Amino acid sequence: MEQTMRRCIDLVSDIAPGAIGDILNFRLLECDEEKNDYLMICRTDQWMQNFSGTLHGGLCATILDQAMGVVAYCLKSGQGTVPTVQMEVNYHRPLIPGEEVLVKVHVVSVTRSLMNLTAEAMHAEHPDKICLSGSGIYFCKSLEPETIA
Numbered sequence: 641m642e643q644t645m646r647r648c649i650d651l652v653s654d655i656a657p658g659a660i661g662d663i664l665n666f667r668l669l670e671c672d673e674e675k676n677d678y679l680m681i682c683r684t685d686q687w688m689q690n691f692s693g694t695l696h697g698g699l700c701a702t703i704l705d706q707a708m709g710v711v712a713y714c715l716k717s718g719q720g721t722v723p724t725v726q727m728e729v730n731y732h733r734p735l736i737p738g739e740e741v742l743v744k745v746h747v748v749s750v751t752r753s754l755m756n757l758t759a760e761a762m763h764a765e766h767p768d769k770i771c772l773s774g775s776g777i778y779f780c781k782s783l784e785p786e787t788i789a
Contacts, residue, residue, distance in 0.1 A: 642671040644714045645678065652710070660699075661706050669742075676747035678711050681764060686737045694734035700761070701729045704774045707743040708757040712778040715750060722755065722778040729774040740764035741771075753780050 645668045652661040663685070670679040682703060690696040705724055712722040735741055742764050748756040754777055761772040 641673050641714065642668065645671060645710065648710055648714045649680075660702055664703065664706055666706065666710065666743075678707075678745045678747075680707050680710075680743045680745070681740050682707070682743065683740050684735065684737050689737040692734075693737075695737050697729075697731065700731065700735060700772050701727070701774070703741060703743060703761055704729060704759045704772060705776060707745050707761075708759050708774075708776045709778065711745045711747065711757060712755045712776075712780075715747065715755060716780045721781045723781065724776055725754075725779045726777040727774060728776075729772060731772060733769060733771040735761070735763065735771050742767050748775075754778070755780065 649666050649668060652659070656662055664682040666680050666682045668678065668680050670677070672678070684695055684699070688695055688699045705727055709722060709724065716722055741761050743759055743761045745757055745759045748758055756775070756777055758775045759773070760770050762768070762770055
């Protein structure tokens with residue numbers, strides 16, 4: 641799974657250079673398949689700030705969605721997509737633009753068509769203080785034709 645995750649993260653840059661998934665520059669740090677936990681790090685930039693000088697709330701949500709989406713994409717079988725169908729974000733502390741963000745993703749459940757994941761984000765410099773938490777449901781959409789028995 642670790643190699644698959646690294647390939648998926650690299651694929652984002654190849655398929656959509658300059659898109660938000662590429663700009664966030666995610667990197668996999670740890671992969672614990674037994675516990676269904678994945679630790680990644682991403683970077684933020686100054687242009688991502690809101691008028692208060694903290695990371696814009698929509699971009700905070702995007703960080704969680706991108707991290708959970710990469711894990712969901714890597715867990716699906718075969719070719720296809722994993723669009724987000726539901727997501728909840730809780731804001732605990734502000735993130736600061738220009739700093740790296742740690743994101744821990746946990747896979748709660750996987751069914752034939754849905755994946756339920758949770759995520760927490762923290763400043764890389766203060767991994768003991770959660771800034772964001774959230775959950776997401778992702779739909780497993782196969783590009784392979786379905787057969788009817």
